[in-house]
Amino acid sequence: MQNRQAEQAEGKAKAMQNSIEKLQEIVDRYENLVFFGGAGVSTESGIPDFRSVDGLYNQKYDFPPETILSHTFFMRRPEEFYKFYRDKMLCDSAKPNGAHLKLAELEKAGKLKAVITQNIDNLHQMAGSRRVMELHGSVYRNYCMKCGKFYDFSYIKNSTGVPHCECGGIVKPDVVLYEEGLDQQTLTDSVRAISQAQVLIIGGTSLAVYPAASLIDYFRGECLIVINKAPTPRDRSADLLIKEPIGQVFSQIKVKGE
Secondary structure (H helix, E strand, O other): OHHHHHHHHHHHHHHHHHHHHHHHHHHHHOOOEEEEEOOHHHHOOOOOOOOOOOOHHHOOOOOOHHHHOEHHHHHHOHHHHHHHHHHHHOOOOOOOOHHHHHHHHHHHOOOEEEEEEOOOOOHHHHHOOOOEEEOOEEEEEEEEOOOOOEEOHHHHHOOOOOOEOOOOOEEEEEEOOEOOOOOHHHHHHHHHHHHHOOEEEEEOOOOOOOOHHHHHHHOOOOEEEEEOOOOOOOOOOOOEEEOOOHHHHHOOOOOOOO
16 A cells, blocks of 8 residues: 555655656747636745635635625625635735745746736735736725825825725725726736737646636647646646646746846
8 A cells, every 4th residue: 555655755755846847848949828726826925815615605604706706795795805805915024935935036047928817816926927918907006085095005004994095085905806807908918918929837826716717818828837736627738737726837947147
């Protein structure tokens, strides 16, 4: 039994190494890479996702998280929205992990042309990435719904109840809630980046959230890579499929000039 387990572990390690080597070859070969990521990129930094066993959707609240994080709920019950939002959505203690850092290095080296993320945690920017398209906004931006004045992360975190602007308007996080549309300019920029990419790397996402996941349809490049522990609808069409934690995978990639 122990021998069989050892053989399985050795086989898995070899398969992982082969996948890393293939990924390294692709990174070395191409000069226009685009990364499309989701919650799995941030879970290794300690930020909970929504759909895993321990995710927010499987925790108990007076209302389901998808209800609380809707436009209707925000407008009707802003105080309850902010109780949940401060408790579960604001995390300024997380640090970029190996995936965030390597993507920033690839951008600096001129290889990675864009990061398209469904995350709202700002970790890509903290790691040094400059061209980041935030499909669902960011918890680090907030604005007055009445006059448009900007408020930062700390203002919301340190406020109580429903945060208000000095003009009296309610301050809303610049995140895309359920029932709200994605920013048109961000969508346009994302489509352009994906359609021009030679290589599209999908990482840390189950591709279950639409319309974000539909952006993958615009890829016409040469190589599709999927790095995700759980199955995705794109696994069968991937040129390289790696079912391992994305931070561990990217940490092993070398960028020329390092």
